[in-house]
Amino acid sequence: MVFNGLIAYPVTPFHENGDINFPELTSLVSSLASSGVDAIAVLGSSGSFAYLSAAERSQVASTAVDAAQESGVPVVVGISSVGTREVLDAARDAERAGASGVVLSPVSYVPLNNDEVATQTAAVCDVTSLPICLYNNPGTTQFHYDLELVAELLDLPNVQAFKDTAPDVVTFRQRYNRLRSLTTQPVSHGLSGDLLIASGDIAADAWHTGPAALLPRAYTEFRAAVVSADSARIDESRRLLLPVVQAVLRLRKLSGLHSLAKACGIDAGDPRLPVLPVPGSEQRELARLIDALEVTGRL
Numbered sequence: 001m002v003f004n005g006l007i008a009y010p011v012t013p014f015h016e017n018g019d020i021n022f023p024e025l026t027s028l029v030s031s032l033a034s035s036g037v038d039a040i041a042v043l044g045s046s047g048s049f050a051y052l053s054a055a056e057r058s059q060v061a062s063t064a065v066d067a068a069q070e071s072g073v074p075v076v077v078g079i080s081s082v083g084t085r086e087v088l089d090a091a092r093d094a095e096r097a098g099a100s101g102v103v104l105s106p107v108s109y110v111p112l113n114n115d116e117v118a119t120q121t122a123a124v125c126d127v128t129s130l131p132i133c134l135y136n137n138p139g140t141t142q143f144h145y146d147l148e149l150v151a152e153l154l155d156l157p158n159v160q161a162f163k164d165t166a167p168d169v170v171t172f173r174q175r176y177n178r179l180r181s182l183t184t185q186p187v188s189h190g191l192s193g194d195l196l197i198a199s200g201d202i203a204a205d206a207w208h209t210g211p212a213a214l215l216p217r218a219y220t221e222f223r224a225a226v227v228s229a230d231s232a233r234i235d236e237s238r239r240l241l242l243p244v245v246q247a248v249l250r251l252r253k254l255s256g257l258h259s260l261a262k263a264c265g266i267d268a269g270d271p272r273l274p275v276l277p278v279p280g281s282e283q284r285e286l287a288r289l290i291d292a293l294e295v296t297g298r299l
Contacts, residue, residue: 008039
C-alpha cells in the first residue's frame with residue numbers, strides 16, 4: 001500500500017521574491033527519494049499548499065513526480081482546498097502528473113459536517129482512480145473525523161488510508177483499534193502529529209511527518225527502532241530528535257520547517273507571505289541542534 005511506512009512531507013522552496021524555487025524542489029525530492037523514506041507527499045501543510053495558485057500546485061506535483069521517478073519511490077499529492085471544484089481539479093492534475101495517490105483533508109471556510117465530507121470524498125472518487133488518504137486535521141479544519149464516518153468512506157472504491165491524530169498516545173491507540181473493529185476493508189491507519197511521533201510509543205501503519213523530509217536518515221532510523229521495539233535505539237533516537245521537533249513547533253510549524261531546512265543546508269527560502277520567517281536567534285538554536293545530529297551521523 002502506497003500510504004504505509006515513513007511518509008515525508010517536504011517544504012515547497014521559495015526564492016527571495018516569493019516565487020517557487022523549482023530547481024531546489026527537484027533537488028530536495030530527488031535526494032529524499034534516495035534516503036530510505038517509503039513515500040513523499042508534496043503539497044501538504046508543510047508544502048504551503050494553501051498559499052499556492054492552482055497552476056503552481058500542478059507544477060509542484062509534476063516536478064516532484066519527475067524528480068522521484070528514477071528511484072521508484074511513490075509521490076503522493078495533497079489536493080485539499082476550500083472549494084470542491086478546486087479539490088477535483090487538483091485530483092485530476094495529480095493523476096495527470098503521475099502521482100501514486102492523493103491526500104485529502106476537509107478544508108473549508110465554514111467547517112464541514114459529515115454529509116458534506118462524505119459528498120466531497122465520493123466526488124473525488126468519481127474523478128480519479130488514485131488511492132486516497134483521508135486526513136484528520138481538526139486544528140486547522142475545525143472538523144474531527146468520527147471513526148464511523150471513516151469506516152463508511154473506506155467502502156468507497158479508492159479510499160485506502162487514514163492520516164489521524166490524537167491528543168495523546170492512549171487515545172490514538174484506542175482510535176486505531178476502534179477503526180479496525182468497524183471495518184473489514186484494508187486500511188493504513190497512519191499517525192500525524194510531530195510530538196506524538198517523537199514519543200516513540202506508536203508505530204502505527206505509517207508516520208506522516210514534515211521534519212522527516214529534512215531529516216530522513218534520523219527518521220528512518222527512528223521508525224525502524226520503533227517498529228522493531230528496540231528500546232535502546234528508540235531512546236537514543238528520541239533523545240536526538242525530540243529537541244528538534246520541540247524547537248520547530250515553538251516557532252509555528254511552517255515557519256519552523258523553513259528554518260529547519262536552512263539549518264540542514266537546504267535552500268528553501270522563507271515561507272511565502274503572510275507567514276513570516278523566524279528570528280535569527282531561533283535560527284541559531286536550530287542550527288545548534290542540527291549540529292548535534294550531524295555529529296551522530298544521522299543528518
